[in-house]
Amino acid sequence: MTIQLFGHAFSSYHWKALIALYENGTPFVFREVGSDPATMDEFGRLSPMGKFPLLVEGHRVVFEATAIIEYLALYHPGPIALIPADxxxxxxxxxxxxxxxxxxxxxxxxxxxxxxxxxxxxxxxxxxxxxxxxxxxxxxxxxxxxxxxxxxxxxxxxxxxxxxxxxxxxxxxxxxxxxxxxxxxxxxxxxxxxxxxxGVDEARPFRPYFPLGAPDRD
Structure with a gap:
């Protein structure tokens, strides 16, 4: 089964889930929320509070970034153990x-x-x-x-x-x-x-939307 991750590159909590996926090279399909009506409809049906990130794999639906990372540690462990065994x-x-x-x-x-x-x-x-x-x-x-x-x-x-x-x-x-x-x-x-x-690089195109003005660094 393929992991699908619903979110947006400029979202801090979406980025948190991405880091965990990237750390271990876990394959997934990114579903950008906001760009496609069909994706928006599917996201609306699956996300109880309308918040992202949202992970979908088969019949499993996992929301909240920390819970997604815990899920990955259980079902898709990799060489980087983000949650210690001890x-x-x-x-x-x-x-x-x-x-x-x-x-x-x-x-x-x-x-x-x-x-x-x-x-x-x-x-x-x-x-x-x-x-x-x-x-x-x-x-x-x-x-x-x-x-x-x-x-x-x-x-x-x-x-x-x-x-x-x-x-x-x-x-x-x-x-x-x-x-x-x-x-x-x-x-x-x-x-x-x-x-x-x-994750920083993927979010660069959206920096003009930062309401306080994104600084010219990072």
Whole structure:
């Protein structure tokens, strides 16, 4: 059976699923949401909340990026074990996965989403809280990453897969400034990873759509 992945190249969570597929060279068919009415109809039937990424393989339908990566680890394991076999190591990896999704990706999306709101409907207080949350997350990461190449001691893992899109877009929305050199260096290591770099390149045509203005870098 062929894996189908519904999503869009500029989506941070779609990119997260892509990194896992690219890391292990897992074959799949990309179904771009938004370009073809038939694809849109099929996606609408299969996705309960209308969100992507969405993985379909035979009768199996898997939504949420982390669950997709867990699915790939179970049914399509490859040479790069993104979830360690050791349960204690896996616990730390899963914890960091949630850290990047909840404490970096979520406030980043608040800042970006507010930029899309019309005048009169913006939420400056909420944006201020989101920026403060990002600073708090950067500060914690600055200490946590000291002496590490990757997010945990398990090597490149699910945690780093989550970190890549989170920190990529977060730095665009709320820069990782000079207070956080370790975080900035980690972000650059992530972007140098071939599986991550491939996703960056595939999304380049869509950069003009970034509502805050995509910086002339990365």
């Amino acid at each position: 349960p204690k190591a896996a616990l730390e990896v899963r914890m960091l996965d949630r850290f990047f999704d909840n404490y970096v990706m979520t406030p980043m999306q608040k800042v970006v989403g507010d930029a899309l709101r019309p005048e009169g409907g913006k939420d400056p207080h909420g944006v201020g809280e989101a920026r403060a949350q990002l600073d708090k997350a950067y500060a914690w990461l600055e200490g946590h990453l000291a002496g590490r190449d990757w997010a945990t001691g398990a090597g490149f893992s699910l945690a780093d897969v989550a970190a890549a899109p989170s920190l990529f877009y977060a730095d665009w929305a709320h820069p990782v400034d000079g207070r956080f050199p370790t975080v900035a260096a980690y972000r650059q290591r992530l972007l140098a990873r071939p599986s991550v770099a491939r």
